[in-house]
Amino acid sequence: MNDKVIGILGGMGPEATADLFIKIIKATKVNSDQDHFRVIIDNNPKIPDRTKYILGLGENPVQALIQTGRNLEKSGVDIACIPCITAHYFIEEVQSNLKIPILNCLEQTNKYIKQNYPNIKTIGVLSTTGTINIKLFEKYIKNINLIYPDKNIQKYNVMEAIYGEKGIKSGNIDKYPLNLLLQASEQLIKNGAEILISGCTEINLVLKTSHISIPLLDPMQILADDIIKS
Structure with missing residues (x-):
């Protein structure tokens, strides 16, 4: 039984978030709906653009990333992931402000x-x-x-x-x-x-x-x- 609750810190972008969710579904070996993992997604497209910030053209996304991660914590997830590669530049700072592990x-x-x-x-x-x-x-x-x-x-x-x-x-x-x-x-x-x-x-x-x-x-x-x- 897949009892672990997976969190997706998403919205970066929304379609990439949905694509990761589909990948998790298809990667899970199941015989019924109940065999799938529970997946909680916070699809937050309001997180400032990571590339624009890195290039000095936009707002720092870290606080929005942390807040979105805390939403997942409150929802009871056991492990989280981020469907945005550029956002991994901030992963250590985000992880230091969360209790749940983020898979890199x-x-x-x-x-x-x-x-x-x-x-x-x-x-x-x-x-x-x-x-x-x-x-x-x-x-x-x-x-x-x-x-x-x-x-x-x-x-x-x-x-x-x-x-x-x-x-x-x-x-x-x-x-x-x-x-x-x-x-x-x-x-x-x-x-x-x-x-x-x-x-x-x-x-x-x-x-x-x-x-x-x-x-x-x-x-x-x-x-x-x-x-x-x-």
């Missing part, structure tokens, strides 16, 4: 890479510019060459696919953001990436392993698989 998707992704790709030398990362600037993946993935799109591709392809008027955060998960991300992926593959990481939760709503010639790791899938085992 970047730590879990690092473990997954070591277990499944022990000989990998170069990984391409598709992520927000904020995540790149704070070297968030470098904090957790050591002794591997991490490469990113060049500045123009990052701005006009990756960030446009995520934040653009016809981007994923505007509710579009069609060919427009996909084609932008495919161009960025092709550049990383050309530059030697042996695997890619979907380093923003919006990206994995559009870009799938079947679209590219090398493996694509989804930290949110890794997180979903791990949180049901924790």
Whole structure:
């Protein structure tokens, strides 16, 4: 019986939050509804944008993250997770203000890479510019060459696919953001990436392993698989 209560500190963005919930459901082996984990979601899209703050263009999201986490605590969750990779920049400060543990998707992704790709030398990362600037993946993935799109591709392809008027955060998960991300992926593959990481939760709503010639790791899938085992 799966009696653990899982909390999702969500809203960053709402569709990525829903996607993680679906991943948790599908990762759980069940024979009936009652076999599923109870999952409590605080879908709080009012949390200030993490990338804008990191780039010096917006409000600090930490207090909103903490308050949302406390809502989950009050609801009785046993373990929580955050469906926003850039928000993991703040995870230590948020965790220090909460009693419930937060499973860190970047730590879990690092473990997954070591277990499944022990000989990998170069990984391409598709992520927000904020995540790149704070070297968030470098904090957790050591002794591997991490490469990113060049500045123009990052701005006009990756960030446009995520934040653009016809981007994923505007509710579009069609060919427009996909084609932008495919161009960025092709550049990383050309530059030697042996695997890619979907380093923003919006990206994995559009870009799938079947679209590219090398493996694509989804930290949110890794997180979903791990949180049901924790």
